[in-house]
Amino acid sequence: MTNHWVDIKNADLIFVMGGNPAEAHPCGFKWAIEAKKNRKAKLVVVDPRFNRTASVADYYAPIRPGSDIAFLGGVINYLVSHDKLQHEYVKAYTNAAFLIDEGYGFEDGIFSGYNEEKRNYDKSTWKYQMGEDGFAKVDETLQDPRCVFQLMKAHYARYTPEVVQQVCGTPKDAFLKVCEYIASTAAKDKVMTSLYALGWTEHSVGSQNIRCMAMIQLLLGNMGMAGGGIGALRGHANVQGITDMCAYSQNLPGYLSAPNETDKDRTSYLEKRTPKALRPNQMNFPQNFPKWFTSLCKAWYGNAATPENGFAFDWLPKLGGPGDTLAIFHAMFEGKINGFICQGFNPLSSVPNKKKVGDALARLKWMVVIDPLATDTSEFWKPHGEFNDVKPAEIPTEVFRLPATLFAENSGTFTNSGRVIQWRWKAADGPGDAKDDTEIIAALFLRLKAMYAKDGGAFPDPILNLTWAYTQPAKPSPEELLREINGKALADVVDPKDPTKVLVKAGEQLPSFAMLRDDGSTACGNWIYCGSWSQAGNNTARRDNSDPSGLGQTLNWGFAWPVNRRILYNRASADVAGKPWDAQRTVLKWTGTAWGGNDIPDMRPNAAPEENVMPFIMTPEGVGRLFSRELMAEGPLPEHYEPFESPLDNNPMHPNNPKAKSNPAARVYKGDMEAFGTAKDFPYVATTYRLVEHFHYWTKFSQINAIMQPEQFVELGEELAKEKGIKAGDKVKIRSNRGFIKAVAVVTKRIKTLDVDGKKVHTVGIPIHYGFKGATRPGFITNTLTPFVGDANTQTPEYKAFLVNIEKA
């Protein structure tokens, strides 16, 4: 979230699309209700189902799964054509005025530079025109036909209310009503917050769904405001923290892009990742990349990371290709992965196309499951009737199952969706011989290290030299680890302007990432967490919930990254002169000598307004991007593409261009394309979702949750039920081109049949939480049905829009 949970109470409009927080994030959603109750805020919901969030909304509009960009593109068109913009904000704080390369273009659904064979783009034209002064050219009148504002206006002029109705199935008057609500927050003192979750991410165009909302919030001047911003309502209690630690292939902790095969050495690696400012006077904060990266190398390799060996740059593995979950399981399916560690993860349930995932696991030599629970994945080889129809004798995978403790049985931090890092204390020991994850990882590592020290083997250096200075090497404590993540000075850190002034003494914990250096004198395991355990101690354990501003900032509760800032881009909550757009909700203001207010400034503290340092300090432009340059896979402006399994024959936006039917830049593996079904055989749209009583594939192991929602069901509208002769309570079989599940039918008024592009489209809703293990009734795994294709940028699978057929079982 750019803002945080409690801040939702400061909104005038809460716009929920792509999420259902009343059921998936109930205790956070309480703040939306507080906003309604205390400041007469409005709640507007757009969703394929009239869900429980919709049931308490002021207005609800239905939409066909997978058509969000058409809807949101329509909103952008409405705002621009009705002049509902926060003009000063758009002009000063976005790249609306920036001129775009003459070679950039868009024709019939395809942007300039497309390579059909490789399914990707040469993005060299998706860039700014550069002036002779080395900075991007701008036209502050916003009239130049090549400026971002004009290109954006032309791009979305096609998204008329009629087109929205045609593509989304949303009645035109309902769409316009939603537009009116949203447009009302273009006023300087009116603020909308957007809440979304997997309903936006789990599409082959997921990232661009969210880009649309980023653009809308910039056009309305809502980014950086209290009660504004974009609320990515994330999944697990610590999915934010584990993302920050970058437990995924393409980044190192703190979102540092990992080295790949194009990075020859440290110098060229750093050069590529250290941008130059694109406008004068901008902070261009990523210019500090070398300090963050070098400090990480020092945290991992200590004294062995020296200037002579490029701070052990070569010891970091270089990526040879994608390493996301879909890529891992595809490689496994092809027999290219031999060993697999599965820690607190149940991929047989949670990865699309269960058959493919099971077959992939069966091709491993060995798998190690580290988990508190007996997951479905750990028993992929075991027959569980028709729910898991396998033959153990044919599966050679050796499977180890190691018992881990869970949240109540160990200490350490979780980072919530609002980026607040909070310490947890251990309450009890785990059952039996269960061990903490840290202890299990340490035990494996120390064994490997001992073997490499004794017997040698393939390139032992990065193993033998990995820092492991924990008091008990076999039991690294969470306190020691958080101190390492925060970082410390290895030598005295001095003021660059006055080398006689020591800012941090050697050996001391660092107070903030401003102290990081690229000469090896600082170590820091994750620069964005710097300050979480400073010399003052464990700041994540702070429990002062006082709230002097009344905005809910609670700056002394836990520690928010970065530098305890609660609202990102908060400089944008004030006008160019530094005066808050809305004095009732002051986040930041210029006091004459410094930035002050109710948050940690997202700005150099002494940057006077006349210096023109713009609020979006993490971009080299200094401004928010309406046009995303070369940073997205499928285009610099979001465009509607159909889901890979669509009920329509073509993309109604581009009916004559089959290349532009679905995301032209999405990666589709051979075999998976063939496994897509068509509307002829699978005429109904399916979307997966979550229940308030369950969390993913986890609460099915809890007796009380199993009692509350004991069995797999599917939800279908009355019209479809009547057509198929299905009554509530009937057992039904749902098939996709990848398999089938059986479930109890729930016939409801909550899902309506929509008129889309001249045809009736029925949607079937499928909860995800069940499987053959646990306290719930043994059942099928929903992801038996889902397609193995992901978003072109993140590779998040398209769980939310695919095709099925349904019949009485």
Next chain:
Amino acid sequence: MNMNRRQFFKVCSAGLTGSSIAVMGFSPTAALAEVRTFKLARATETRNICPYCSVSCGVLIYSTGDKSKNSQSEIIHIEGDPDNPVNRGTLCPKGAGLRDMIQSKDRLKWPEVREAGSSEWKRISWNEALDRIAKHMKADRDANFIAQNADGLTVNRWPTMGALVSSASSNEAGYLTVKTLRGLGVTALDTQARI
């Protein structure tokens, strides 16, 4: 009234509600005859966080025993932490069932192995499990490690090993897992962030 949560329970255990005590002007130091005390008054209270969704609600975990070295703690109750500024003491139907998840009959208690082609689990010791896994890892890393790619660029990666890292574990556990995996040369790793 100046009293902490535990004292408050003790006062309330006399059978009156907290608010009525306040209205009647009792101070917590007033000697009230104890008829029966709530179990929670004798329990140890530990602050933690619900592991389910990203609201990350503060919870109070009540366990028997006082955490002294020789006493076994058993979790007997979990409720929302009223001090937490986000959830303010509330829990949803997921979080309200936390104790049943902790005490699920499906909790793993000891290491097990399912041998190739076998149709059952076999209990093994931690030492045997860790030794076998470490040997597998070293053999595979030594056999498949790529020091340089076809163009002669140093890449130092172990391509035949995959890992999924839990989003339900702490930052500290996640960091240590990432550091270790990268140290071994693993590049095929991911987490629930995108799933």
